[in-house]
Amino acid sequence: MHTEYFVVDKDHPDQGVLGQAAELLKQGKLVAFPTETVYGLGANGLDEKAVANIYVAKGRPSDNPLILHISHIEELKQLVAHIPNNAKVLMNAYWPGPLTIVFRRAAIVPDIVTGGLETVGIRLPDSVVARELIALAGTPIAAPSANISGRPSPTNAQAVLVDLEGKIDAVVDAGNCQIGVESTVIDCTTPVPTLLRPGGVTLEMLMETLGEVEMDPILSGSFELAPRSPGMKYTHYAPDAPMVLVEGEYPQVLELLLKEVSAALTEGKRVGALISGQTADKLPVGTIPFVYGMRENVEEIAANLYLALRNYDDHSVDVIFAEGISEEGLGLAVMNRLRKASGYRIIKG
Numbered sequence: 001m002h003t004e005y006f007v008v009d010k011d012h013p014d015q016g017v018l019g020q021a022a023e024l025l026k027q028g029k030l031v032a033f034p035t036e037t038v039y040g041l042g043a044n045g046l047d048e049k050a051v052a053n054i055y056v057a058k059g060r061p062s063d064n065p066l067i068l069h070i071s072h073i074e075e076l077k078q079l080v081a082h083i084p085n086n087a088k089v090l091m092n093a094y095w096p097g098p099l100t101i102v103f104r105r106a107a108i109v110p111d112i113v114t115g116g117l118e119t120v121g122i123r124l125p126d127s128v129v130a131r132e133l134i135a136l137a138g139t140p141i142a143a144p145s146a147n148i149s150g151r152p153s154p155t156n157a158q159a160v161l162v163d164l165e166g167k168i169d170a171v172v173d174a175g176n177c178q179i180g181v182e183s184t185v186i187d188c189t190t191p192v193p194t195l196l197r198p199g200g201v202t203l204e205m206l207m208e209t210l211g212e213v214e215m216d217p218i219l220s221g222s223f224e225l226a227p228r229s230p231g232m233k234y235t236h237y238a239p240d241a242p243m244v245l246v247e248g249e250y251p252q253v254l255e256l257l258l259k260e261v262s263a264a265l266t267e268g269k270r271v272g273a274l275i276s277g278q279t280a281d282k283l284p285v286g287t288i289p290f291v292y293g294m295r296e297n298v299e300e301i302a303a304n305l306y307l308a309l310r311n312y313d314d315h316s317v318d319v320i321f322a323e324g325i326s327e328e329g330l331g332l333a334v335m336n337r338l339r340k341a342s343g344y345r346i347i348k349g
């Protein structure tokens with residue numbers, strides 16, 4: 001399959017170009033497109049055959065449900081059975097934006113979108129390109145992250161093509177995603193809303209807006225518990241080489257990281273290190289570093305995270321050590337992805 005390539009401006013996308021991509025979506029084809037979080041792999045969310053092709057292209061297990069993306073709040077009503085008050089409050093505060101809300105679904109939503117669940121995740125993205133594309137397609141768009149299942153999500157069109165060129169019909173390129181980690185997923189079908197995946201809307205923001213939020217047990221790291229968000233049970237975001245996450249505060253985390261890196265180098269291993277700007281000049285010679293940003297700038301770290309995890313695709317390293325950061329704010333989403341990428345190989349300083 002030939003993958004068509006469209007380029008648009010992030011803030012003022014050419015309507016003619018977006019119209020061509022929207023036409024492909026209307027025909028049941030697969031089109032990758034940018035959002036403010038990561039690139040999504042879109043298909044007409046009400047067309048079962050089109051949605052089935054998403055699972056094939058990504059190699060995604062069919063019980064892992066997809067998020068439906070809408071371009072206007074009015075489109076929500078037809079997709080859900082009920083809009084709880086908590087959800088209304090969240091929509092007012094954070095839509096459009098990086099927040100996916102789980103509702104009881106309406107009958108119009110195909111089983112293949114929800115993985116057979118009675119609920120559906122809906123998101124109104126902030127990205128102008130995403131919203132205009134969805135509006136031109138005239139239908140809700142089912143879109144997981146546009147990566148091969150298990151790999152780090154793509155935050156630019158090049159990363160989409162590395163994984164999916166020849167497997168999808170088109171990609172719309174509007175440059176780098178601003179946030180860099182996926183949307184927050186919150187389940188509003190429970191009496192107290194339950195955080196299923198931390199993301200761009202932080203736990204602190206949710207607490208402030210709602211007063212109380214439950215945390216899915218999986219977020220505390222007890223990953224053997226049955227997850228409520230089916231996507232959380234799979235290994236995810238993983239680079240090609242095994243990764244070990246070193247957690248703790250500075251400077252303990254630095255000391256432990258240096259000890260582990262040195263031991264691996266002594267064993268003759270090729271060693272990668274995902275590190276902060278603070279640590280950059282402290283690594284032993286021979287380490288292959290990737291600096292994700294300064295520790296205090298968590299927005300920068302989130303925006304670089306998947307580039308960092310994909311960086312080692314091109315180096316044949318035997319092991320990667322990653323420096324953990326604080327879980328405050330967006331740090332919770334960053335640490336959640338690093339823990340999953342490490343397959344929970346974690347050491348604490």
Ligand code: TXA
Pocket residue numbers: 035037038039040041064065066067100102114117119120121123143144145146181182183184185196197228229230231232
């Ligand atoms: O930022 C994002 O959310 C990106 C962009 C493209 O919008 N999309 C994305 O989709 O990350 P995906 O499929 O890679 O992750 C969706 C997550 C999965 O963990 C899935 O299990 C969960 O949302 N999810 C979707 N529908 C759900 C539902 N009805 N109940 C519980 N979890 C759900």
Ligand code: MG
Pocket residue numbers: 144145153
């Ligand atoms: Mg994903």
